[in-house]
Amino acid sequence: MGTVAAHGLRKSFGKVQALDGVTLDVPDGSFFVVLGPSGAGKTTTLRAIAGLEQLDAGSVHLDGRDATGDTPAERDLAMVFQSYALYPRRTAYENIASPLRARRRSPGEIAAAVDRVASLLHIERLLQRRPAQLSGGEMQRVALARALVRSPRAFLMDEPLTNLDLKLRVEMRTELTRIHRSLGATFVYVTNDQVEALSMADRVAVLKEGKVQQIGTPAEVYERPANQWVAGFVGSPPISLLPCQAQGDHLVGAEGWTLPRPRWATAEDGRALVLGLRAEDLSVERRGDASLPGELYGLEPLGDRTVVDVRVGTEILKVKARPTVTGSPGERLRVTVDLDRAHLFDAGTGLSLAKAGTR
Amino acid sequence: MRFSVRGRAVLEVALLSVLAVVMLFPVLWMIETSLKENRDVYAVPAKLFNFDVTLDHYRDVFVSSGLSVAFLNSVIVAGASTVLATVLGVPAAWAYSRFAVKAKKDQLFFILSTRFMPPVVVVIPIFLMYRYIGLIDSALGLILIYTAFNVPFTIWMMKGFVDEVPAEYEDAAMLDGYTRLQAFRKFTLPLLVPGIAATAVFALIFSWNEFVFAIFLTSSDEVRTAPPAIAGLIGGTTVDWGLVAASSVVFALPVLIFAYLVRKHLVAGVTLGAVRR
Numbered sequence: 076m077g078t079v080a081a082h083g084l085r086k087s088f089g090k091v092q093a094l095d096g097v098t099l100d101v102p103d104g105s106f107f108v109v110l111g112p113s114g115a116g117k118t119t120t121l122r123a124i125a126g127l128e129q130l131d132a133g134s135v136h137l138d139g140r141d142a143t144g145d146t147p148a149e150r151d152l153a154m155v156f157q158s159y160a161l162y163p164r165r166t167a168y169e170n171i172a173s174p175l176r177a178r179r180r181s182p183g184e185i186a187a188a189v190d191r192v193a194s195l196l197h198i199e200r201l202l203q204r205r206p207a208q209l210s211g212g213e214m215q216r217v218a219l220a221r222a223l224v225r226s227p228r229a230f231l232m233d234e235p236l237t238n239l240d241l242k243l244r245v246e247m248r249t250e251l252t253r254i255h256r257s258l259g260a261t262f263v264y265v266t267n268d269q270v271e272a273l274s275m276a277d278r279v280a281v282l283k284e285g286k287v288q289q290i291g292t293p294a295e296v297y298e299r300p301a302n303q304w305v306a307g308f309v310g311s312p313p314i315s316l317l318p319c320q321a322q323g324d325h326l327v328g329a330e331g332w333t334l335p336r337p338r339w340a341t342a343e344d345g346r347a348l349v350l351g352l353r354a355e356d357l358s359v360e361r362r363g364d365a366s367l368p369g370e371l372y373g374l375e376p377l378g379d380r381t382v383v384d385v386r387v388g389t390e391i392l393k394v395k396a397r398p399t400v401t402g403s404p405g406e407r408l409r410v411t412v413d414l415d416r417a418h419l420f421d422a423g424t425g426l427s428l429a430k431a432g433t434r
Numbered sequence: 435m436r437f438s439v440r441g442r443a444v445l446e447v448a449l450l451s452v453l454a455v456v457m458l459f460p461v462l463w464m465i466e467t468s469l470k471e472n473r474d475v476y477a478v479p480a481k482l483f484n485f486d487v488t489l490d491h492y493r494d495v496f497v498s499s500g501l502s503v504a505f506l507n508s509v510i511v512a513g514a515s516t517v518l519a520t521v522l523g524v525p526a527a528w529a530y531s532r533f534a535v536k537a538k539k540d541q542l543f544f545i546l547s548t549r550f551m552p553p554v555v556v557v558i559p560i561f562l563m564y565r566y567i568g569l570i571d572s573a574l575g576l577i578l579i580y581t582a583f584n585v586p587f588t589i590w591m592m593k594g595f596v597d598e599v600p601a602e603y604e605d606a607a608m609l610d611g612y613t614r615l616q617a618f619r620k621f622t623l624p625l626l627v628p629g630i631a632a633t634a635v636f637a638l639i640f641s642w643n644e645f646v647f648a649i650f651l652t653s654s655d656e657v658r659t660a661p662p663a664i665a666g667l668i669g670g671t672t673v674d675w676g677l678v679a680a681s682s683v684v685f686a687l688p689v690l691i692f693a694y695l696v697r698k699h700l701v702a703g704v705t706l707g708a709v710r711r
């Protein structure tokens with residue numbers, strides 16, 4: 076068992092409201108990602124679950140039992156700290172062995188467990204070094220090993236891959252998902268990298284300024300963002316957002332363009348909206364009924380694809396295209412829009428017009 | 435005006451030499467006096483080099499003068515008060531650094547404010563209190579008052595050192611399964627050793643050198659510490675300057691030796707914040 080349930084967590088540091096009613100339900104055995112920009116309260120959330128933060132309000136239940144008043148040791152959790160928090164005077168081996176030593180395991184058992192986790196993370200060579208003799212990426216793997224050496228109720232990981240170079244990060248992503256699957260344990264994983272969130276998570280909670288914006292599967296968060304901010308934060312290249320108004324069967328842009336109103340979107344005339352269009356739902360190569368006039372602004376070749384920047388009025392649209400696409404800046408063109416996949420948000424509240432299940 | 439690098443170095447050495455002579459002259463004079471026969475001490479003009487060296491005064495310090503008791507008292511009082519101040523002050527500093535204490539700044543300021551006034555301001559009330567509760571003329575009385583003066587200093591200095599040690603080591607240790615106190619003792623405390631050594635040396639030197647409380651609160655030879663005992667040698671009709679000088683040298687030596695032994699820690703203590711973590 077390993078369910079983690081946090082309800083209505085509130086925590087302020089002086090004037091900063093770090094957590095403003097955060098509620099998360101982490102099912103047993105899931106890979107639960109908390110995604111948010113810097114300062115969103117991700118670390119504070121993890122620390123609250125771990126029992127390291129005195130909460131202003133809220134409760135933490137572990138395996139269905141109220142653990143709000145428990146000490147960190149009693150909660151039986153393992154955590155990878157954003158700053159590693161490796162003990163400076165101890166070797167990597169002693170660091171990794173520490174959770175087992177604290178729990179008075181026999182030396183033989185400790186040695187076997189450290190060896191196992193060291194080979195899992197490919198750090199056998201580093202075991203006799205001290206943290207000062209390790210690179211950032213190596214420290215991060217030792218910190219991961221210190222968590223993985225034990226089988227706690229759940230693993231809490233605070234951006235454990237951010238300091239690795241891209242190649243190692245991609246490798247470790249696969250590795251961690253594999254470890255998660257083989258252990259069948261509960262992971263609460265914090266990151267500000269939406270690619271990481273979408274590729275690794277069973278469930279994602281998007282956090283901003285201490286408030287949960289949306290919780291769902293990666294597909295749900297990507298395909299049906301609950302609000303304009305989530306739509307803008309998740310996805311790369313970022314979603315293009317165009318202010319517009321509903322008028323009869325049409326959407327009329329502030330820049331003068333018109334598009335047919337998507338069938339699923341119901342909005343009274345004159346309501347101020349924001350149209351959200353993802354790069355892959357736009358095309359400069361295909362022809363379609365719904366299209367926007369614009370001019371080529373720039374090309375961003377990315378190897379497997381090219382992102383075409385198209386200027387529509389004063390807004391820049393990011394359009395995904397084949398790597399062979401060509402053009403010169405200033406050239407006039409039309410951008411075809413896949414309206415079935417478009418997103419509409421209320422300009423005032425930022426909330427999505429699509430309710431769950433209506434699409 | 436511009437100096438060449440070489441000119442600068444020469445000037446620097448010259449100025450430092452002047453400073454060293456001015457600073458060290460009384461010390462040199464004290465050492466010389468302690469080695470001179472008493473008749474050479476009063477010689478006019480002063481004999482700087484051409485005197486007969488004698489160690490008689492040093493023998494007197496330990497054998498006939500009764501000062502050895504005073505030195506022993508100083509060792510006990512300074513040692514005990516330093517240990518007490520460290521044992522009380524280090525955990526307090528840790529608590530002030532790690533926990534959200536109500537009105538923390540005010541409390542810390544209040545603690546520091548006890549160091550603002552010079553001992554001589556409070557010595558009379560303390561004398562009266564001590565006489566009332568029977569602590570007058572006792573080693574315990576001196577130990578307690580020195581501890582009271584050293585605890586605020588220890589808290590302030592140690593809080594700086596504790597602040598430098600990331601709290602996350604303790605957080606990680608607690609998740610490993612240790613209690614909060616175990617986390618402090620096993621993970622933070624070892625990192626504080628240089629700071630504790632530096633702080634203890636300062637506390638020790640304060641207690642060792644302290645004069646005002648010692649002379650007011652103690653009177654008997656069995657309890658007196660070295661500073662009032664040495665001062666007591668001056669007075670009366672004839673002053674044995676050789677003995678005064680020799681006992682002063684003996685008095686200064688432990689502090690010098692101690693500071694020398696922990697000089698690495700003193701430097702480490704000062705530069706703790708610059709160490710890569």
Ligand SMILES: Nc1ncnc2c1ncn2[C@@H]1O[C@H](COP(=O)(O)OP(=O)(O)OP(=O)(O)O)[C@@H](O)[C@H]1O
Binds near residue numbers: 091118
């Ligand atoms: N100990 C503290 N004292 C004061 N403010 C704090 C403290 N810890 C966090 N905060 C503030 O609370 C907010 C949330 O911080 P938190 O560390 O949880 O963010 P985060 O989402 O982990 O960000 P990052 O991605 O940069 O690590 C921030 O505004 C931060 O400045």
Ligand SMILES: [Mg+2]
Binds near residue numbers: 117157233
């Ligand atoms: Mg963080």
